[in-house]
Amino acid sequence: MIHFVGAGPGAEDLITVRGQRYLEQADVVIYAGSLVNPGLLKSTKETCEIYNSAKMTLEEVLEVMEQADREQKMTVRLHTGDPCLYGAIREQMDHLDELGIAYDSCPGVSSxxxxxxxxxxxxxxxxxxxxxxxxxxxxxxxxxxxxxxxxxxxxxxxxxxxxxxxxxxxxxxxxxxxxxxxxxxxxxxxxxxxxxxxxxxxxxxxxxxxxxxxxxxxxxxxxxxxxxxHHAYERSKLYDPEFTTEFRQGVK
CATH class of the missing domain: 3.30.950.10 (Tetrapyrrole methylase, C-terminal domain)
Known part of the structure; x- marks a missing residue:
């Protein structure tokens, strides 16, 4: 299995609990070294293979994923922020689909x-x-x-x-x-x-x-x-005492 994981915006404690757990369990981590905080890698196992994708081409990243899958290793593809924004993940996923390699996405806190x-x-x-x-x-x-x-x-x-x-x-x-x-x-x-x-x-x-x-x-x-x-704005209707919602009756 390959997990695409959002590393969060930078601070080590702003990765999700699920993302942290995947990092701790990973046999292989491919991380976006130009943006991901390397401190996040401290939680990986001593035996974990770590690759910096900033120095790799797409083909090289995919080769590592394929090899890990053949060896039945769990891989984390660690992207900055949330992978769905400027993560270039679709091209990786399409290739994995072609090969029948299983993957999923773990969202992260975007920058x-x-x-x-x-x-x-x-x-x-x-x-x-x-x-x-x-x-x-x-x-x-x-x-x-x-x-x-x-x-x-x-x-x-x-x-x-x-x-x-x-x-x-x-x-x-x-x-x-x-x-x-x-x-x-x-x-x-x-x-x-x-x-x-x-x-x-x-x-x-x-x-x-x-x-x-x-x-x-x-x-x-x-x-x-x-x-x-913080330009002049209107009060939120959600908490306006005169505004009726599903959970409370407004009072005028």
Whole structure:
């Protein structure tokens, strides 16, 4: 069996209980060394074979999985955050399907959740924003034409951008072109939940300037929208004494 496991956003104690148990039981671990906290590997068995996929091709990763399956070893494929976001897991799963090798997924805490925690932020404030767009800038790898940042920006919803820290000047232009005002609140969160975590509040037009001032060039999330500064919002209906729910009768 191969378990695709979300390592969480960085802190060693933010992996799930299930993910931790799989790591403790694993005979083979293939981890995304460019982003996963290596401290998580301390819980593996002494006999566990550990591979850093940052130095491997897809074919090499699959070869390790196939060999482990032939030897009836339990494998953990350890991805950063939650594997379903920018984890490149589908191509691995499709190959395993072709070979008839069993696998499953263990979700993890995504770094976009860790970034919100760093800022004590709620992404969905009533009457401010009820949607979160998770996307990235187009760099060396393209994005579908209909998913350009400018197109998403036209909604003025909360936006969280992965893999875009090295493209902030272009990002600013795309956000403004799409409809965000230059003074729209924004934030840069570097290595959310790691010991070296840093977070900075700025605006759409000062994203590049802020990152440069603090020497941030990678491993950061960008958050855009009025929720960043806890913009004036409406009280939640769920806890409004006048609002009737399945569990209590509202009183006027």
């Amino acid at each position: 976009f959740c860790g970034a919100a925690a760093a800022l004590n932020l709620e992404y969905t404030l009533p009457e401010v924003s009820q949607s979160v767009v998770i996307t990235r800038m187009e760099g060396r790898t393209p994005v579908p034409a209909k998913e350009k940042v400018a197109a998403f920006a036209s909604h003025n919803a909360t936006m969280v951008l992965f893999l875009s820290t090295g493209l902030l000047e272009k990002l600013e232009g795309q956000l403004i072109e799409g409809g965000y005002k230059e003074d729209t609140p924004a934030a840069i969160v570097y290595k959310a939940t790691w010991p070296e975590e840093e977070s900075y509040i700025c605006t759409v037009s000062t994203l590049a300037e802020t990152a440069k001032a603090h020497g941030i060039t990678k491993t950061a999330l960008i958050i855009v929208g009025d929720v960043v500064t």
